[in-house]
Amino acid sequence: SFLYKELQKAIKGFVVMSDALEDLYNAFTTNVIPKMWNAVSYPSLKSLGSWTRDLDTRLDFICDWQVNGTPKSFWLSGFFFPQGFMT
Numbered sequence: 224s225f226l227y228k229e230l231q232k233a234i235k236g237f238v239v240m241s242d243a244l245e246d247l248y249n250a251f252t253t254n255v256i257p258k259m260w261n262a263v264s265y266p267s268l269k270s271l272g273s274w275t276r277d278l279d280t281r282l283d284f285i286c287d288w289q290v291n292g293t294p295k296s297f298w299l300s301g302f303f304f305p306q307g308f309m310t
Contacts, residue, residue: 265303 230247233240240248243259250257254270261267267274284301288294299305 226244226247229238230244230251232238233244234248246259247257250271254272256264256267256269256271256274264274264278267277269277281301284298297308299308302308
C-alpha cells in the first residue's frame with residue numbers, strides 16, 4: 224500500500240515522518256491496530272497480528288461467497304454489522 228511504502232521511505236530518511244506515518248510505525252512496533260485503520264474497521268480489541276489474521280479469514284469468507292454463491296450457513300461474527308444481515 225501507499226502508506227506502507229511511505230513508511231519504509233521515512234524510516235530510511237528519504238521522506239519526512241508525518242504524524243500518520245509515525246502512528247503507523249508505533250502501531251506496528253507495539254502490535255496494535257493503527258488508529259487510521261481502527262477508524263474504518265469493525266470493533267476489535269485484538270492485537271495487530273490477530274486482527275490481520277481475523278480480517279484475512281473474513282475476506283476469505285466473503286470471497287468464497289462471491290465465487291461459490293450463497294453459503295449454506297453464515298458466519299455471523301464475520302460480518303461487520305450482523306444485525307443488519309438478520310433484519
